[in-house]
Amino acid sequence: MGARRRWQARGVYAAGLAVALPLTACSSDSxxxxxxxxxxxxxxxxTAAGPLEVAPGSRVSLTFEDGQAGGRAPCNDYGSDYEIRGSAFELTGEGMSMTYVGCEGAEGELESAYLSALGDVETVARDADALTLTGxxxxxxxRLAPAWPRADVVGHTWRLHTWTDASGTERRPGWKPAMRPFLRLEETGEKGGRITASTGCRSMAGRWIDWRGAPAISRSGWKGSCPPRLMDQELAVANVLSEPVLELRTAAGGPELVVRDAHGTGESVVVYRR
Structure with a gap:
């Protein structure tokens, strides 16, 4: 685990202790x-400095629960308490907690500008599936994100169909004998269950939970080793499975499960088929 920052409403932060997921106290939006x-x-x-550069393929999310707000910025997870009274919006509590992962370049600029802007929001308006926060x-x-297709994903074994390398080139998978790459989520309760996977050379077993409208890996353990020819595939698959964002789509060969890294761009993607 790494360090964690606490962002105050205007972007001032102090060091704190790290947690796997941001922890927030509860406040009412009654x-x-x-x-x-x-x-x-x-x-x-x-912002006053100009438009935010939201790159194609980037996914900055914000989830509102009862008194708690948080999500995933380009590099870090974040969270805070909030209150809404009429159309007035305010982050409350001790400020915004977040994981502390290095964030540079365009992603770092977007993260810094977005979190600072979120701290300056004073009003909120909704028009169907569009939400506007202003200050x-x-x-x-x-825009409202569709719920992840839990019922259609869980309980099936998904075989790796393609993966994308660092240059954005789509590749077909390879594997060691008896190590064909796959992904499987099993449900053992309302809040989650078991997850197993193979990258083609290493295997993983752990637990997943339903967190802020998406599956999150709460515990995992990897074992095995990879030959040089499979290292790029291993890195691509392991990266997206660390903090997955799932999309189910229909293709000529049947349903496809598209998995992206929550903090990556459109190039960081693997595709599974049943």
Whole structure:
């Protein structure tokens, strides 16, 4: 585990202890006129410094639960308490907690600008599946994210069909004998269950939980070793399975499960088929 930052409403932070997922206390949004509950994805935004550069394939999410808000920025997970009264919006509590992963370049700039803007939001408005957060020289536009297809994903064995390398080139998988790459989630309760997978040379077993409208890996253990010819595939698959974002789509060969790294770009993707 790494260190964690606590962001105050205007972006000032102090060091804290790390946790696997952001922890937040509970505060009530009782009497709110604007319904924000659910998971949202950043579409665009602007600050006094100019527009936010939301790169194609990036996925900045914001989930509202009862008194708790949080999600995934380009590099880090974050969370805070919040209150809504009418259309007035405020982050409350001790500020915003977040994991502390290095974030540089365009992703770092987007993360810093987005989190600072979120701390400056004062009003919220919803129009169907669009959510607008505004403040002094700040505007964030988000769209409602569809629920992950839990019923269609869990209980099936998904075989790796393609993976994308660092250059964005789609590759067919290879594997060691008896190590064909796969992914399987099993449900043992309302909150989650077991997960098993193979990258083609290493195997994983662990637990997944339903967290903020998506599956999150709460515990995992890997074993095995990889030959040089499978190392790029191993890295690609292991990376997306560390913090997966799932999408189910229909293809000519049947249903496909597209898995991306929650903090990656559109190039970080693997595709499974049943």
């Amino acid at each position: 009497g709110a006129d604007v319904d924000v509950l659910g998971s949202w994805v950043l579409v665009s935004g602007s 002094d020289d700040v505007e964030l536009e988000l």
